[in-house]
Amino acid sequence: MKTNPTLGVVLVLGAASLWGTTGTARSLADGALNAYWFGALRLLTASAFFAACALMARRRPVAPSGARLSTRDVLGAGLCMAVYNLAFFAGIASIGVALGTAIALGSGPIWAGLLQALLHRQRPSAAWWTSTLVAVAGGVLMTIGGARQAQGGDAAGILLCLLSGFSYAAYTLLNQRMANIAPASVITFRAFGVAAVIALPAAWLTGAPSFTSGDLAAVAYTGIVTAGLPYLLFSLALRHITPATGVTLALGEPVVAFALSVLVLGEGPAASAYLGLLLVVGGVLGVVKQELASPPICAGRPAALT
Template sequence: MPFVIAVLAAAVLFGTTGTSQALGPEGTTPFTVGGVRLVIGGTALAALTAAAAWLRRRRNPGAARPRATARPVGLMALTAVCLTVYQPLFFLGTSLNGVAVGTVIALGSSPVIAGVIEGVLHRRLPSGIWMSATALATVGVVLLGVGGGGEVAADPVGVLGSIGAGASFAVLAVAQRRLLDDGWHPFTVVGSMGGGSAVLAIPFLFAGDLSWLGEPRGVVMALWLGLATVPVAYALFTGGLGGLSAAAAATLTLGEPLTASGLGLAVLHEQLAPLAIAGLVVLGAGLALLARGSRAPRDPEPFAVEG
């Protein structure tokens, strides 16, 4: 259960990103906001990892550590690339289709993609709990997406951006799960992702005007996105992933659309149709089913929820 709580807490923090951008100053773009978020957050993650590694060496200098062969290095690089690509794609989707709809499409596609990837890698069918919970949550996502757009049709470019963000997050979760299975410490996994993404995101800073950073609202937005939604959120997510399959963790991150939709309604005054409200309820039921399944005894199959 603690693993589930950690991932859900991360999802709540993730769910504040679209609203934070919407409340930010004028002149922001998906590339500049994503770049600033990663440069700040990725650097903080790398620093956190270095500090944690130093403490581990001080406490247990003779502890065995996994070898940095081509496979783990490649997987760590892949997580950095996925996190970097995720940023502009996610913010593109929310900027074109609204926070609620953009977040729902991005996170709604992620569990299914993660489940397919893990199914291919492990050559096993997912557990009954995961299939039931994900099916229920997906229905909720569809209802929320259909009802969340009001009378305005979804922008196709925004939809593609959101789906691309969902795919990036799914690949990131699967790669991190493999690294944890190979014995890598969660802080090492998340720190390498953060440090690599910070370097890769530097070109984003030159993709638009950064004068908004000179405004108080811009500074607050950058610090919140860079610190709360990257080092804190991804440390929680990766720690929770240690006791869950990537598919289960991706399904639990559907708590992000719940948060984003709630903030969109309460803070941004976005309108949701009754059908979308029903979608929120169904989505919440799917997450509750998956969380309840985490109390079951540990299942050796890769899709079983462990907690």
């Protein structure tokens, strides 16, 4: 399959724009549903959305006849997605949303670059690393500077957020490995189905859910608009760009979240947050430039992860 890096970049930035509305939707809900149940039901809603999309795509194979998804890859992707959600919510409960988000989102591109170099034998260039670190630094400034108040935390909370970022990066590499074997809707349906099976019992350990109609509306919105649609776009993008670049471009998410927090929620971020905004935009543009200037990635099956 012929790759198109420009299309890949556009798809990830589109996905990041949708991801960026998650926090605002959660903030506008009534808040009776705790974060663990919110995350688990979001995964379940996304799984149902992907199931419907997979039924429509089942007659449009991607890979040559006979190629099948590896059960190990599907289970691994589902486990990574579940850990990503659960570790993130547990982490921010310990160290706060601002610091937790900065660590999870900021570590993701770094983990992805390291994993891609170690497992795929595709080492990002020095220019890619420079642009990525600029974007990560900007994301940290924007997230911390946009918070109404800082919250301290412990080592366990920091490690959980680092685990969340690692799990997201690992999910991305596994997703790309499967991207040329099956339609994106099939990949995401199976991975998110596994994630929901893991996340729902974990949420139940926190107690029975309590929710309002506003919570259900927010779950439906985030499950379809901020999980279903963007992860489809993200999976399609990984046929055209490297996993490390995909994770870095996803830093467009806090840019959208920042804008909505100011325009919709009326929050007044610190001046450092605006500096962070400029750094994220500059870093992401640098990564885009590197990706478009690089040789096309191999459209076939990536190197083994083991």
